[in-house]
Amino acid sequence: MTPGWELVIGLEVHCELKTATKLFCGCPNVFGDQPNTNVCPVCLGLPGSLPVINQKAVELAMAIGTALHCEIRPSTFHRKNYFYPDQAKDYQISQYDEPINVDGQLDLPDGSRVGVERAHMEEDTGKTTHAGASGRIHGADYSLVDYNRSGVPLVEIVSAPDMRSSAQARAYATELRAVLVASGASDGKMEEGSMRVDANVSVRRSSDEPFGTRCEIKNLNSVRSLGRAIDYEAERQIALLEGGDRVVQQTRHWDEDTGRTVTLRSKEDAYDYRYFLEPDLVPLVPDAEWIQAVSDTMGPMPAVRRARLSELLGEPDGVSASRADQVATVVDLGLDDLVTAAVAAGVPAFLALARTANEAATDAEAARRLDPEPYVALLTMESAGTLTATQAKAVLAELLVAGGGDPAAIAAARGFEAMSEDSLTATVAEVVAAHPDEWGRYCEGDDGERKKLGGFFTGLVMKATRGQADGRAVAVELQRLRG
Amino acid sequence: MSSPRPSTALADAVRSGTRSALDVVEEHLAAIEAGDGEIHAFNLVTAELAREQAVAVDRRVADGDDPGLLAGVPVALKDNLCTRGVPTTCSSRILEGWQPPYDATVVTRLRRAGAVTVGKTNMDEFAMGSSTESSAFGPTRNPHDATRVPGGSSGGSAAAVAAGFAPLALGSDTGGSIRQPAALCGVVGMKPTYGTVSRYGLVAFASSLDQIGPLATSVGDAALLFDVIGGHDPADSTSLNRPTPRVLSVLDDGVAGLTVGVLTEFLEGAAPDVVARTRQAAEALAAAGARVEEVSVPEVALGLSAYYLIAPAEASSNLARYDGVRYGLRVDAEDTVTMNSHTRSLGFGDEVKRRIMLGTYVLSAGYMDAYYNQALRVRTRIIEGFAAAYARYDVLLGPTAPTTAFPLGAKTGDPLTMYLSDVCTIPSNLAGHPAISVPFGAGDDGLPVGVQLLGPALSEGTILKVAVVVEDSAPAVPSPARAEAVRP
Numbered sequence: 001m002t003p004g005w006e007l008v009i010g011l012e013v014h015c016e017l018k019t020a021t022k023l024f025c026g027c028p029n030v031f032g033d034q035p036n037t038n039v040c041p042v043c044l045g046l047p048g049s050l051p052v053i054n055q056k057a058v059e060l061a062m063a064i065g066t067a068l069h070c071e072i073r074p075s076t077f078h079r080k081n082y083f084y085p086d087q088a089k090d091y092q093i094s095q096y097d098e099p100i101n102v103d104g105q106l107d108l109p110d111g112s113r114v115g116v117e118r119a120h121m122e123e124d125t126g127k128t129t130h131a132g133a134s135g136r137i138h139g140a141d142y143s144l145v146d147y148n149r150s151g152v153p154l155v156e157i158v159s160a161p162d163m164r165s166s167a168q169a170r171a172y173a174t175e176l177r178a179v180l181v182a183s184g185a186s187d188g189k190m191e192e193g194s195m196r197v198d199a200n201v202s203v204r205r206s207s208d209e210p211f212g213t214r215c216e217i218k219n220l221n222s223v224r225s226l227g228r229a230i231d232y233e234a235e236r237q238i239a240l241l242e243g244g245d246r247v248v249q250q251t252r253h254w255d256e257d258t259g260r261t262v263t264l265r266s267k268e269d270a271y272d273y274r275y276f277l278e279p280d281l282v283p284l285v286p287d288a289e290w291i292q293a294v295s296d297t298m299g300p301m302p303a304v305r306r307a308r309l310s311e312l313l314g315e316p317d318g319v320s321a322s323r324a325d326q327v328a329t330v331v332d333l334g335l336d337d338l339v340t341a342a343v344a345a346g347v348p349a350f351l352a353l354a355r356t357a358n359e360a361a362t363d364a365e366a367a368r369r370l371d372p373e374p375y376v377a378l379l380t381m382e383s384a385g386t387l388t389a390t391q392a393k394a395v396l397a398e399l400l401v402a403g404g405g406d407p408a409a410i411a412a413a414r415g416f417e418a419m420s421e422d423s424l425t426a427t428v429a430e431v432v433a434a435h436p437d438e439w440g441r442y443c444e445g446d447d448g449e450r451k452k453l454g455g456f457f458t459g460l461v462m463k464a465t466r467g468q469a470d471g472r473a474v475a476v477e478l479q480r481l482r483g
Numbered sequence: 484m485s486s487p488r489p490s491t492a493l494a495d496a497v498r499s500g501t502r503s504a505l506d507v508v509e510e511h512l513a514a515i516e517a518g519d520g521e522i523h524a525f526n527l528v529t530a531e532l533a534r535e536q537a538v539a540v541d542r543r544v545a546d547g548d549d550p551g552l553l554a555g556v557p558v559a560l561k562d563n564l565c566t567r568g569v570p571t572t573c574s575s576r577i578l579e580g581w582q583p584p585y586d587a588t589v590v591t592r593l594r595r596a597g598a599v600t601v602g603k604t605n606m607d608e609f610a611m612g613s614s615t616e617s618s619a620f621g622p623t624r625n626p627h628d629a630t631r632v633p634g635g636s637s638g639g640s641a642a643a644v645a646a647g648f649a650p651l652a653l654g655s656d657t658g659g660s661i662r663q664p665a666a667l668c669g670v671v672g673m674k675p676t677y678g679t680v681s682r683y684g685l686v687a688f689a690s691s692l693d694q695i696g697p698l699a700t701s702v703g704d705a706a707l708l709f710d711v712i713g714g715h716d717p718a719d720s721t722s723l724n725r726p727t728p729r730v731l732s733v734l735d736d737g738v739a740g741l742t743v744g745v746l747t748e749f750l751e752g753a754a755p756d757v758v759a760r761t762r763q764a765a766e767a768l769a770a771a772g773a774r775v776e777e778v779s780v781p782e783v784a785l786g787l788s789a790y791y792l793i794a795p796a797e798a799s800s801n802l803a804r805y806d807g808v809r810y811g812l813r814v815d816a817e818d819t820v821t822m823n824s825h826t827r828s829l830g831f832g833d834e835v836k837r838r839i840m841l842g843t844y845v846l847s848a849g850y851m852d853a854y855y856n857q858a859l860r861v862r863t864r865i866i867e868g869f870a871a872a873y874a875r876y877d878v879l880l881g882p883t884a885p886t887t888a889f890p891l892g893a894k895t896g897d898p899l900t901m902y903l904s905d906v907c908t909i910p911s912n913l914a915g916h917p918a919i920s921v922p923f924g925a926g927d928d929g930l931p932v933g934v935q936l937l938g939p940a941l942s943e944g945t946i947l948k949v950a951v952v953v954e955d956s957a958p959a960v961p962s963p964a965r966a967e968a969v970r971p
Contacts, residue, residue, distance in 0.1 A: 041583075041584065041585050044809060045804045045809070046583065046584070046585075046809075046810070047565065047571070047573070047578065047581075047583070047686040047687075047804070048563075048564075048565040048571075048583065048587060048683070048684040048685055048686045048687070049683070049684075050682060050683050050718060050719050050720065051720065052717065052718060052719075052720050053720065079800050081799075081800050081803060081846075083803065083806060083820075083823055085806070085808045085819055088804065088809070089803065089804045090803030090804050090806055091800050091803055140818075143819065145808070272847055272848045274799075274800070274843065274846035274847060274848075274851075276796060276797075276800070276846055276851075276855065279689075279690035279691035279721070279797060280687075280690050280720060280721065281720050281721075282720055282721060
């Protein structure tokens, strides 16, 4: 970021709701099915069809509002009119001036707070594929439209222009994703488009100045793209302003390959959406009881769950960066219960966290279904030294595949026995003696060198013992030999 | 002495096994065959389907089952009601060939009641018009005088009933499209309270105004048809989730003790012969024991202007989907936008284009508040005006249309004059209230005159029983000759 400038960012996040059926009809809300198989008169916009609101979608929208500390209000739907082939009715049903959720906020792990102006409901469009060289609608040989996504429920979460760096924007998107997943509203899969982010970016000389002219960036398919696009766009705007030009309000498209944003349309060609109240729907007026019932079904949000796990680690004031990542992963994947159960049974918190965040997380779905009892039993064996880390990981993999089992029986069936301390000491000594050069560099080298060679020796010991050695015990022995 | 109720009598005869449904439908198909070449009430006659339905009804009767309230009664369907596997065109080229994959809720309810659907009736394109002349398939002619229009937009349904092609028909009424053609063709037509009849499967013109309703040769038969099609439908979010007014049991209760207001504003714009018939109907009600007074509801005079902002605005959005992408007409072109444009240019007629442009304009940034939002405020004032009147009167009475049926082509060159045909019917749509047109003698030209009864929301029972009294005291109008062919 060029010095002397302040970046101002607001994000609009579209979140597909995890309902069984679509927003206004009974078609399945499923990603990846054969094109145009999950369609009916309503989501195809056939003449004479009418929308009927999905109660579950309203409840998930209210769950998002609750999680973001919004005021949940009586709301209405409007029609947003514009022609596009993937828009079955050539208008989108969306909430406009009376959205269901307003005035919320999201607290980020760094302690900053980002305002949420609104989180409103709307329907998704179908999906167009343009055949031909350009891949865009202009110059396409022909276009194919899949209406499976047409009418899938969305909540659009509009932040206040409160963010001041691309890192903060990334943190917001990451935290919001975690909240959406935790509230049960979304699966948070950016790669499947179930969470889509648009960024409004402007720059100004100082925070005393009014906001600069903003550009909206679309096509951000990952948190990483979001950060890159914001940084590129900020520098583009600064270069314009420093060159004496002005920023023109535009919608811009992020090109992942070139790492640039390009003009999509200017404000002058912006659509006139001719919003008016949707006459086919009636106002949505949730009473206090319904709002409370939704709130009652919700578990704690990620920030609270992360704090709980950090507390287990005995580091309530904040954990180291790598531990923080592990905590975030566990919370993100909803594996808190495995960690908590293991720690309650006396497994060291760092071990419970590491196994859960690194190994159980590789098949989170299986891990979420796993009964904590065998998992706790396995980690207890590992922490007692009955199994090495490598052996414990192998047993865990089998537990996940089988959906449970007796870890002791699995270990026995595989012939796993932890090595005795004497035998380990002897093996380490042999390996060290066989590689005097490397040993020398291990003893004299810097931290990086020592880490690298530590791995080298551990590998050799593992090979010699066919994986029966405990990696941590090897490391301890190497340190002891070095003196 | 009550007027005959031919459809009710037909259903009773079929249910009791005195007449066969197949015999009834053959008779009507023969009447259509003989007369519809001239009248053009139908876009499509579904003769084979009708025979199948009739045979099924007869089989149920033979099995000792009761096929329902409309057993064996032929019903004509306006061509904007979706029928599964049967073309539904809205009399527009843009939908030519499209076959809905589903039935409208009202169609399902008709079938469940044992009715026999005989075909799809002609209409103004997308129900936009008052004469059935904006149909892409040519106009319908008035059975009383084939040089005259049948009114519109449900002109095909009204003409079909008047000509004896079907004793019952369904129409849709957005600004008078059931009542005005009913008046011009000398039949009964009712627009029910908004939300009492499901709109699911009715191809939308203006969603906040559209309502499906019955056309019949008698008030009692219209009530019977309303009873069958009405009631809550979860597929329509604007469908009222409360019991529909019970109408059949109160039909013959009379008007003693009721108060009737004769609407000054409706009399003002009407032709003298129509005004004379309306006053005569008022006198008949007074003679039957009602208290009758003239009343002014000044707000209703604003209805026409508000309607021609609100209805086109909604239409411009409702008709956007006819873009050539998914169904109906497609005029291929180099790119999608040009394809959309060419398809719509060729597929829509002038009146539809006029209203789409008008509606798009009144919703545009910078104009919306002056036009569309202003019209919504006027709509609220009309509702308030009616509320004040209904605090004092049970029903209001006025003409249905300002004149009797006008000659074909008389108003097609002047849209504003055409729009004035609906000046007396539009206010009920804006308010969402029920209203019914009942034939009451003839004008100076010998053509039918209709008088209209209006009531507050869910007052169908009241306006129908008043309508029965009007009907019983109405001067006779000779039936169109071809209707004689069908024995009631």
